[in-house]
Amino acid sequence: MENRFNLLALTPRMKTLHYSWIAFFITFVVWFNHAPLLTLIADSLGLTSQEIKTLLILNVALTIPARIIIGVVTDHFGPRKTYSFLLLFCSVPCIMFACADDFEQLAMARFLLGFIGAGFVVGIRLVSEWFPANQLGLAEGIYGGWGNFGSAAGAMVLPLLALWFGGDDGWRWAVGSTGVICFLYAFVFYFGVKDTPDGSTYFKPKSYKAMEVTSAGDFFLLIVMQIPLFLALGLLNWKLSPQQSDLLSEHVTQLIYLALVILFFVQVRSAYQVNKGVFKQKVAPVHRYSFKQVAILNVLYFATFGSELAVVSMLPLFYSETFELNMVYAGLLASSYAFMNLLSRPMGGWFSDKFGRKKSLMLLTVGLSLGYVAMAMITKEWPLLFAVLITMACSFFVQAGEGAVFSAVPLIKRRLTGQIAGMTGAYGNVGAVYYLTVLSFVNYQTFFWMVAVSSFIGLMMLFLFQEPEGTIAEILPSGKIELIRVE
Template sequence: MVQTSATPNTTERKARLEVLTLSTIGFTLMFAVWLMFGVLGIPIRKEFGLTDVQLSWLSAVAILNGSLWRLLAGILTDRYGGRVVFTVMLLFTAIPAYLVSQASSYQALLLYAFLVGFAGNAFSVGIAWNAAWFPREQQGFALGVFGAGNVGASVTKFIGPAIIASVPAAGYLGGLVPGGWRFVPFLYAVLLVLMAVAMWLFTPRTDRKPGQGRPFLEMLRPLGNVRVWRFSLYYVVVFGAYVALSAWLPKYYVDVFGLPLYQAALLTALFIFPASLLRPVGGYFSDRYGARRVMYWTFGTMLLATWLLSMPDGHIVLYLPSRIEPDGMREVMHYTMTVWPFTLLVFLVGVAMGIGKAAVYKHIPEYFPKDVGAVGGLVGMLGALGGFFLPPLFAYAQAWTGLPQMTFVVLFILTAISAIWMHLTVIAMLNKAAPHLKGKIEHHPEGH
């Protein structure tokens, strides 16, 4: 009898592990494909003779298309199951990935970059799929493990230059396999097809579909809840800003500290890795201590770090009597941010973002257990759109003031707004839960 009751539990655990493992590997690959133009852009610019503006649009349109369909992808996952949706998405993305390797003009490359950006929508699929398979007390950790696939942002940074240098420009098999930078998207196209086959063969045949049979409009109803939009703002801070800084930091290191590009890329990786790999830690903390408490830690760390990073180099000038200072002025509190303190603070921002990303998504199945696809899709969509809009905002703020530190002023303000909104919401919830304590700070014993 004991053996019989244990069998379903063992089967259930095996199925969960299959879903989590395959979805995480698939998402890592899709994330690498989504952001591959960050590295491929240099040889592409050289071959096509592009300006910096033209080059920037390749990454921008890919990021945009990787954001737009997250809501729909999440809803479809709840309705039809992650196994079907993820497999189809992998196969579809393989087509434009291959076409990128064959592009012969900038216009064609821009179109294929937009289409291959569809890979970014895989995040919503994996979130809804794993939430359907894992119990509430394990969802934070499971979603954090899956979200660690964000580390795919670094995959092309590490393998791309080596592949480009080692594969001959003429390619192989008489050019059937392209060479140079074109080999990277070709390789990704092959890997996407193989991943789709593995996804279909090695995940549970009987999938979970919490939205099956529900009307489409009913699945959209939770999006009218202001809480969903608050979670979306949180995700702009911890994910949209992560995507933006991943693209912006190499330029910052080069322009502000005068580092060569390869050093700037390596130091940027010190931000990317904790911001990606610590998601499981954030999920574990959220399961154990509560997602809202973890968000307080996240916002507090980011506010402190971005405040220090936003301070411009300079000093304070005191005007003193000439009997004390012959020229009447004294310079005090000299402040200069050198590269290593800067890197340490950016690393802390990455740690906070990695933990905070998991905490945001821990909220969703708790408040919307039947609508993880729709709510998670909208939150992911708006967060990813933040990654599209923040770099131009950084650039305009810097152009307006002439200070490169305005990048972190923008992040400080955005984080402060999110933290204040969250805290006011918590206070309102506490007042509603215990109205008799509203306005009372100290306890006065009876008869005192």
């Protein structure tokens, strides 16, 4: 394995990183390919304002459970097969969306496309297999930041592509082209990467029914951390109910609530079956890990990526209403928030490699808390340039914080990296659901204050976080223990 971090080197390690962030970039282009074309789509198919809002909800509805599922699948089958299959599978609903003739077809395709938002989880495990701990934060930051930029790139390119194709069906060709790219890249990825470097072992969990924990206390904390995930799904169900968007009937809505309750108890039962051994005897110290670490990272990603998704969704309207701008100009200014991903997330990861995971997370969380406090104070009397600079400064800390979170995720327990990344990633989407729900009841200033307070709660929890140090133990197929350095 090479020791220098050289992005331009054509080494297996760097090739794997580039294959990975391009795959993630494509997933984000496909996931949000409808957003910049909504006006054209609405005009073409005669959609109402309520139907447009419903499509936005459906686009994220499946991503929460999908990230959990894909995390499990990644740990079992490996990133190479999982990412390739995900790209291949999601190219189908993407083409379905481009060919849709009515709202119902659009809605079904958009719902299924929420699954592609889970692609992020796969690359986290893959990159962690190829990079040592002292380079992992930067590598994961590049993967996440450059890939996440796919949504901003799509917003800039897809309207131009639709205009180039022209006519009422221009948006269809633009959306469809992203599906074709997604389909083709599935094969490029499959034949271009390997799960691990030559001679390395790909460690798998002992069970795929539920996440392993190593103490009775951690078992109960695992159950507690499942609750917000199910509540978020219940909240999405409510948004689609007759009381909100009226996409689902009252009967179907009640059935979904019941199914979520049943599924929660099924999950609890599965978690107990996998972990009942911890109630009978203590796990050997060399094999223990603290689930508390996972819980803290979940909360931090709730505050960072959750707020990013929410703010990106509302920022154009915030600029438009606060400074009385037209939506095109407001949208361009708001894109500065997402544009920061290219540098912010890698810098957050690099900072973690250089100065430590805990110290970096604390500093960046302080920054994003203060950033949202500053955004809560923006009024129409402010100079527009100053407001944009405050927004970009806040977005730097938010996205750098995301990079710092996922510089720590792969250092907790190697064989569970996919499942841990899946849960932490899902918490980002949960955060977006909660934040956007609150926004529907309060004004912009209260919304920003609420995000700042939740970030401050994450900061308080960080005092309980333990800096990854020493080694983590995994068992080789031969039964021999391998120690993996995490510092």
